[in-house]
Amino acid sequence: MSSVSDSSSRLFTVDRVLLALLTVVPVALAMKWVFGLHGTPVFIASAISIIPLAGYMGRSTEDLAEHLGAGWGSFLNATFGNAAELIIAIMALRAGLMDVVKASLTGSIIGNVLLVLGLSILIGGFKYPPIQRFNRTAASLGATMLVLAAIGLVIPAIFHQIVGTDAPGLERGLSLDISIVLMVTYLLGLVFSFKTHSHLYLGTGAAMDRGGQEEAGRRGRGVYRALGLLLLSAATVGVMSELMVGELEEAAHDLGMNQVFVGVILVALVGNAAEHSTAVLMAVKNKMDIAVNIAVGSSIQIAMFVAPLLVFLSYAIGPAPMDLHFTSLEVVAVVLSTGIMALVSVDGESHWMEGVQLLAVYVMLGLAFFFLPV
């Protein structure tokens, strides 16, 4: 009982924080268009303003999913759960900042796997010693999916090392085909988890539905209200992302940081912050299945759905087609994150030290990106 009221008050706190952050939206717009500011202040203000907007997008997607019922609802969640990330990446793609797109994809993957999962396990582990448990089979499938996605990044990187810079056409062809394989495998994975083996996810699904229904009762939004909120917040995320991306280069230069670090750490954080808080809240409620599911599921969605989709979209909207050739540090970051996550999650048990280990890898990778020459 106390845990429920406890978590309600926390959720309420989260709600208030999101509302408060929403006031930064007009501030950022005014900075740029009224006061004519540019560079770091506009970049920071627009970045902060995306945090609550991404949060509202996530919530209204969940609300809509609920109204659509288990089948299409789950599908909506599984495909549009990272829509804010996608919009930010599209804006960076249109601006020709391929490096920032790839950096923010990398940052989302390692941020979910190391930072979100690490924090969830650490805080959950302190509250529920000595051991928290979660579904091994689902976690193991998630780990294998992430390894698959990592392989989808390793192959183009090795290929690039072999063919050098002389064969961009071959590289694009390979990337396009690998994107198709990743997306098809992702969709088959949805069939697996929603159709043929949905019982494996019963614990997580049921708990999620119940949580959703409680919140739905409390919030009481209708389907049109949810749709309206989704479209409105998505449009605003689009505007604010364009603002943020437009000031990124100047801000990075001013702050003495390289663009890749800004993409991997800062841009990746703002698109996922609201989601992150949900995973940690679930860990605090001892619902580790949901926390693991959010963190790992979101990484898989970025790597196997958003990244391939961006490759496809780049042919339509980009100044140039995008390939899947990430930098060697990015590839290594994804491979190492995936490896240690597989090792930590494969036994279906967690304790606070595993949280520390995941966070330590995140810090070490963050340092490497930070120290890259500008």
Added chain:
Amino acid sequence: MSSVSDSSSRLFTVDRVLLALLTVVPVALAMKWVFGLHGTPVFIASAISIIPLAGYMGRSTEDLAEHLGAGWGSFLNATFGNAAELIIAIMALRAGLMDVVKASLTGSIIGNVLLVLGLSILIGGFKYPPIQRFNRTAASLGATMLVLAAIGLVIPAIFHQIVGTDAPGLERGLSLDISIVLMVTYLLGLVFSFKTHSHLYLGTGAAMDRGGQEEAGRRGRGVYRALGLLLLSAATVGVMSELMVGELEEAAHDLGMNQVFVGVILVALVGNAAEHSTAVLMAVKNKMDIAVNIAVGSSIQIAMFVAPLLVFLSYAIGPAPMDLHFTSLEVVAVVLSTGIMALVSVDGESHWMEGVQLLAVYVMLGLAFFFLPV
């Protein structure tokens, strides 16, 4: 009951397909020596003709093994199970096509681990939802052996990166010594699985023996007949391999494919096709232990017995000694295959999605080899 008659009729179908394919042997020979053709048509015909011959070699080896009893029989199977592969590689070695030898070894390893195991798990998973099980300890030992074999390829590749092309003598010395370590470890592994820990393999062995006896009863071949068939099919494989290898360069050029792709995908397939069908048939009968054993055991045999043996033989029959320095894409392919196979098999459970995952990695690796510049 129905499953037995069902599988008998399938075996019967396999028998008929092999017989039908056997007619391609004279066709290929006639193409070359009667009609004076060369290039792609001769290459394709000789490749197809090896499929049934390799199948008959495998069967007569099994028949012989049965007559020799558990001890020497198992040893025969464990050392000559990939004799067709070995003969093809020897022909390529004699022709000085080291790259094709290495490519076909790589292709056999990843083909068994990804394609055969993937198909077995996929089809078996559809027929026996939701979960199929197999012996964890045996699968785990197999995974560790494969990792060991992968390490045996990684070390010479790293060594080559360090010393460059200036020290071929050092590279050959290292490769020769590593080959000895791999072969000794392989032979000790046979002692483990046939002598000291044979009970771990009881399930697989007993099932295999039973299957073998049924078939033996049905086929009723004597030891001399088996030996004769083995020698005859081996000799014919030799002839057809020489034909195939001789036309490989021209055919690859005509088809617009690079030689490595032809070796990794096409050459590797023809030597293993019959074996592949057996693994899938076992999965369809819910005998996952045998299916996993065939796929993983065959990979281990290629990596830890056939490859070292070819290094030794290259000093006697090759135009030049062969080392274990594979290309970086080949090494990465073996490492990635081994890694995802370990992850999939370590829990002793399988479902159709794991089959999809293994096949997706196979397709992605195949694409990378395909896109390599000619």
Added chain:
Amino acid sequence: MSSVSDSSSRLFTVDRVLLALLTVVPVALAMKWVFGLHGTPVFIASAISIIPLAGYMGRSTEDLAEHLGAGWGSFLNATFGNAAELIIAIMALRAGLMDVVKASLTGSIIGNVLLVLGLSILIGGFKYPPIQRFNRTAASLGATMLVLAAIGLVIPAIFHQIVGTDAPGLERGLSLDISIVLMVTYLLGLVFSFKTHSHLYLGTGAAMDRGGQEEAGRRGRGVYRALGLLLLSAATVGVMSELMVGELEEAAHDLGMNQVFVGVILVALVGNAAEHSTAVLMAVKNKMDIAVNIAVGSSIQIAMFVAPLLVFLSYAIGPAPMDLHFTSLEVVAVVLSTGIMALVSVDGESHWMEGVQLLAVYVMLGLAFFFLPV
């Protein structure tokens, strides 16, 4: 009963061997300062003389730890357990032999994980067929810690590949920060295993204490005697290490070996030989938990405590600051060792073939270091 008397007699034998080896200390000193010898003979004599000294350092640290009680005693063991290694490395650091320092760290890690654990599993497996068991959770945490340490070596190596040799300042900054992360994580790991989750290690700790008490009763040393012996043996290790390191270059040249091989295999062995024998003895007594704990714990201590400490110390005592950029073969050696150790230990079971597998990897890596051009 018979096993106790058996092991006592073995311990007695170890004691006598150590005492006998102690006579090499004056021999080595006399060679250098009385007879004016140099190069190989002095190198070998001083190396051999370190074996018993390192053994006495380890024992007196354990004795002291016992007198200090569970808390500080465990901390002492966990931080000074590899003090001999540290002293040798400091001497090499002062002599400016950074390559030898890194090689001996690498050699200690892979020596513990592959040679010591491999021998323990092999010999224990022969004596207690078919399967020996140990605590899965503790082994799994150890494997994850080692993966973390390996990541701490992979990141600077990749970083070096990216920035080249133009940015030694950035590399040193990154190494220093990663060293801090590793050391903090190591200390938190001590809190985990001695404070919050000490029950996980009860089996190993209790067994160790009991073993320690038995020996303490037999040896009956007081705290001052232990402290005196520790200081005396540490000082002598310092003298002998300086002697060994001073002759290393000439000896390596005379023996036709490269310095890295000497560091990875020879120098790493002498600092750990006494410890190694303890782990094997525990395996012979079927105390696999302690054997695994010694081997894995010692590797973790080298990678996450000694290596970072040397980076810090290098700013005070070295001719130049040391970074964590190891050679690619060293990084690969640590990664491969860690990977196969995780695979072998993750199921909490061992048999002799797993010992063979670990030793095979050790031999293959040793060969690669041996064949490196001088």
